[in-house]
Amino acid sequence: MPIRVTVWHEYRHEKRNEQVRKLYPDGMHQTLATYLKTLGGIEVRTATLDEPEHGLSQSIVDTTDVMLWWGHMAHAEVQDTIVSRVQSRVLAGMGLVVLHSGHHSKIFKRLMGTTCNLKWRDEGGREALFVTKPGHPILAGIDDHFVLEHEEMYGEYFDVPEPDELLLISSFSTGEVFRSCMTWQRGVGKIVYFRPGHETYPSYHNPQVLRIIGNAVRWAAPVDGGKVPEGCPNPSPDWLKTKPD
Ligand code: ZN
Numbered sequence: 203m204p205i206r207v208t209v210w211h212e213y214r215h216e217k218r219n220e221q222v223r224k225l226y227p228d229g230m231h232q233t234l235a236t237y238l239k240t241l242g243g244i245e246v247r248t249a250t251l252d253e254p255e256h257g258l259s260q261s262i263v264d265t266t267d268v269m270l271w272w273g274h275m276a277h278a279e280v281q282d283t284i285v286s287r288v289q290s291r292v293l294a295g296m297g298l299v300v301l302h303s304g305h306h307s308k309i310f311k312r313l314m315g316t317t318c319n320l321k322w323r324d325e326g327g328r329e330a331l332f333v334t335k336p337g338h339p340i341l342a343g344i345d346d347h348f349v350l351e352h353e354e355m356y357g358e359y360f361d362v363p364e365p366d367e368l369l370l371i372s373s374f375s376t377g378e379v380f381r382s383c384m385t386w387q388r389g390v391g392k393i394v395y396f397r398p399g400h401e402t403y404p405s406y407h408n409p410q411v412l413r414i415i416g417n418a419v420r421w422a423a424p425v426d427g428g429k430v431p432e433g434c435p436n437p438s439p440d441w442l443k444t445k446p447d
Pocket of ligand 1: 302303354399400401
């Protein structure tokens with residue numbers, strides 16, 4: 203079965219800023235979708251903020267195995283009912299890959315339960331991302347470190363819960379450091395945060411960045427479609443008498 207991916211994008215900067223439009227003429231979501239389609243075994247849809255229900259109708263969400271999320275200037279415009287819909291689906295097994303400024307999205311803050319605040323400065327300095335968990339599937343094909351010549355700086359402290367896994371640490375030319383790729387599980391859903399992707403830099407054309415996003419999609423896909431026990435059962439102890447298969 204192919205992995206059914208929905209790339210969700212705010213899609214506002216490209217409409218207002220010529221520099222961003224030059225980098226992503228059809229929007230970042232299309233750049234990411236085009237890459238994911240080359241990988242095979244993945245079905246890709248896109249959804250954007252200004253579509254009805256932000257492109258995330260119940261049927262779209264219910265038939266999504268992994269969702270990507272990029273937002274920035276319009277986090278507040280995302281309806282709480284849609285956030286709850288996506289949250290429920292994550293708890294039931296959908297993977298969620300949160301990108302860059304998505305750290306302040308309603309859905310990420312809801313799932314983390316913390317402010318998700320961080321330090322930032324946009325002066326286009328150099329970012330070096332170092333592997334802290336060699337051999338992890340999300341880092342397949344990434345050797346020790348890679349460099350983005352121009353990116354926005356994000357610095358610690360990043361107010362998120364202790365992650366299940368810390369996969370990358372960034373160092374910036376101005377000396378700050380940042381936990382750039384982390385994972386958590388909520389319910390049976392796997393969540394990945396991956397830092398690069400400021401809209402005025404070509405990070406979503408970088409092969410290593412794309413590779414990690416593709417790996418994250420495969421890693422976050424639900425196993426067996428996700429399985430969540432319903433409610434709080436009160437079973438009879440007779441289950442102990444069940445004979446082994
Ligand atoms: Zn940014």
